[in-house]
Amino acid sequence: MIQMHNVFMSYQPESSALADINLKIPKGDFVFLTGQSGAGKSTLLKLVYADLIPTRGQVLIDGVNLTRLSRSQIPQLRRSIGVVFQDYKLLPNRTVLENVAITLEVLGWGKRDIGKKVFHILKRMGLEDKVNATPLRLSGGEQQRVALARALVNDPKILVADEPTGNLDDENKEAILQIFKEANNRGTTVVVATHDRRVIENSHRTVIRLDKGRIVEVPNVQG
Amino acid sequence: MSKANKGAVRPKLEQEGFFGRLSYFFSRAVANLRQNVFVSAVTVGTIALALLIASLFLLVYVNLDGMAQGWSDKVQVTAYFDQEPAPLAVAALKGRVQALPGTAKVIFVSQAEAEKRLRSRLKGQESLLEGITQEVLPASFEIRLDREHRDNESVAAYVRKLKQIQGISEVQYGEEWVQRFNSFMNLFRLMGGLLGAFLTITVLFIVSNTIKLTIYARKEELELLGLVGATRFFIKAPFLIEGVLQGAAGAVISLLALLACYYTFLKNAGDFLGINPASAGLSFLPATHLAGVVAGGILLGFIGSATSLKRFINV
Numbered sequence: 001m002i003q004m005h006n007v008f009m010s011y012q013p014e015s016s017a018l019a020d021i022n023l024k025i026p027k028g029d030f031v032f033l034t035g036q037s038g039a040g041k042s043t044l045l046k047l048v049y050a051d052l053i054p055t056r057g058q059v060l061i062d063g064v065n066l067t068r069l070s071r072s073q074i075p076q077l078r079r080s081i082g083v084v085f086q087d088y089k090l091l092p093n094r095t096v097l098e099n100v101a102i103t104l105e106v107l108g109w110g111k112r113d114i115g116k117k118v119f120h121i122l123k124r125m126g127l128e129d130k131v132n133a134t135p136l137r138l139s140g141g142e143q144q145r146v147a148l149a150r151a152l153v154n155d156p157k158i159l160v161a162d163e164p165t166g167n168l169d170d171e172n173k174e175a176i177l178q179i180f181k182e183a184n185n186r187g188t189t190v191v192v193a194t195h196d197r198r199v200i201e202n203s204h205r206t207v208i209r210l211d212k213g214r215i216v217e218v219p220n221v222q223g
Numbered sequence: 224m225s226k227a228n229k230g231a232v233r234p235k236l237e238q239e240g241f242f243g244r245l246s247y248f249f250s251r252a253v254a255n256l257r258q259n260v261f262v263s264a265v266t267v268g269t270i271a272l273a274l275l276i277a278s279l280f281l282l283v284y285v286n287l288d289g290m291a292q293g294w295s296d297k298v299q300v301t302a303y304f305d306q307e308p309a310p311l312a313v314a315a316l317k318g319r320v321q322a323l324p325g326t327a328k329v330i331f332v333s334q335a336e337a338e339k340r341l342r343s344r345l346k347g348q349e350s351l352l353e354g355i356t357q358e359v360l361p362a363s364f365e366i367r368l369d370r371e372h373r374d375n376e377s378v379a380a381y382v383r384k385l386k387q388i389q390g391i392s393e394v395q396y397g398e399e400w401v402q403r404f405n406s407f408m409n410l411f412r413l414m415g416g417l418l419g420a421f422l423t424i425t426v427l428f429i430v431s432n433t434i435k436l437t438i439y440a441r442k443e444e445l446e447l448l449g450l451v452g453a454t455r456f457f458i459k460a461p462f463l464i465e466g467v468l469q470g471a472a473g474a475v476i477s478l479l480a481l482l483a484c485y486y487t488f489l490k491n492a493g494d495f496l497g498i499n500p501a502s503a504g505l506s507f508l509p510a511t512h513l514a515g516v517v518a519g520g521i522l523l524g525f526i527g528s529a530t531s532l533k534r535f536i537n538v
Contacts, residue, residue, distance in 0.1 A: 106452050
């Protein structure tokens with residue numbers, strides 16, 4: 001479960017990126033986070049995987065208070081959270097297989113198991129023939145799917161995605177959303193930040209709307 | 224919601240254990256070198272060039288120092304006796320001189336020996352020796368000092384002690400030459416030390432900055448590893464191994480280049496420059512120095528990587 005209590009976040013003293021955020025996202029839920037550019041969506045997601053520590057307030061993941069985590073405890077938390085970054089963050093010098101394998105290498109998996117698991121997920125993403133390609137040779141949709149494969153390969157407890165459908169055509173958007181749904185069906189809590197209204201309208205999922213760093217509309221989830 | 228989610232739990236831990244992890248980090252480092260060929264080549268090239276300059280300096284310094292040490296063999300003390308001591312007394316006196324700290328070798332020159340030497344030196348001008356008998360020439364000890372006792376103060380202190388031995392009337396040791404020679408040696412070592420220190424700082428600066436730039440070029444990789452849950456050690460280890468490999472490769476290349484320079488230009492430079500006509504040119508670096516250069520390269524790569532990584536790892 002993801003919980004935030006009275007969370008404030010400021011990058012600079014005079015302006016706040018997030019103000020008085022209170023929310024509870026139950027385990028296994030699928031939530032959209034929406035709002036204009038600069039509303040604080042990415043900042044909120046970064047708080048979930050401890051890339052940022054709030055200026056004030058508490059962030060709890062499964063009851064663990066992230067503001068009290070030591071630096072050495074953060075890696076452990078991140079291993080249970082899959083993140084799809086807005087800019088994908090694929091390593092250009094590594095192959096698709098190596099990019100996805102990173103998540104499992106960090107966990108200490110053996111080479112053979114990594115190979116099997118990565119190939120399996122790439123097949124699920126329709127990328128089995130791109131295993132040895134480097135990201136720069138892939139289309140935007142394919143790169144997005146590689147980023148998704150990397151986030152999902154270890155079946156994380158939470159999946160966080162920042163504008164995952166931003167630059168994709170309708171067909172690719174649908175494919176990506178389908179992958180999110182499947183992950184959610186397997187028990188992963190999914191939080192997707194997007195400003196794409198059509199994606200939200202068709203999904204019939206919980207929506208958290210942010211405006212200038214504050215939550216303005218949270219049907220069913222605000223605790 | 225209640226579905227089991229065990230994905231984050233590892234099914235197998237093949238990579239765990241010291242050797243398993245080490246082999247993973249090593250293969251990762253080698254793969255990184257392969258995938259970043261250009262950047263790695265720049266780093267290795269910079270280390271090689273920097274170490275080549277440093278080891279060229281070392282080669283010249285070691286040779287000049289060796290040569291200067293050879294000159295210091297000329298520092299010799301001669302102690303003259305009032306009267307030639309009896310053979311038994313010679314042995315006793317020799318023992319006393321040898322017991323003085325700093326004595327390397329003592330040779331007794333009797334009056335007869337002194338005359339013989341003089342005659343052989345003045346061969347062809349025997350008329351000059353008319354009327355000279357061996358009684359005129361005093362017997363003496365020719366004393367060679369060990370290397371640590373050839374500086375001004377040590378020689379002076381040695382001579383003071385020598386004069387206290389009964390029967391020795393006069394001591395000569397070319398005071399002025401010793402002083403001049405030692406001033407030259409001090410200046411030479413000071414200049415060598417300064418130049419060496421300057422060169423070391425320059426090498427450190429250039430290499431650490433090159434490594435910093437190459438790591439900066441891969442800062443996204445460092446960031447990503449942190450975001451997928453890698454520990455600091457997990458992120459750093461392959462980079463440090465890369466640094467060590469690059470340092471070792473740079474050092475080996477620099478020594479090969481030095482060897483090439485040596486055989487092409489330097490081997491006969493001694494004769495050419497007339498520095499030391501007695502020797503057959505400059506000699507190559509001794510094995511301990513070669514090992515030192517390789518160790519220096521490895522250390523450079525390791526420390527350069529370690530300090531640069533500090534800046535870019537946020538985990």
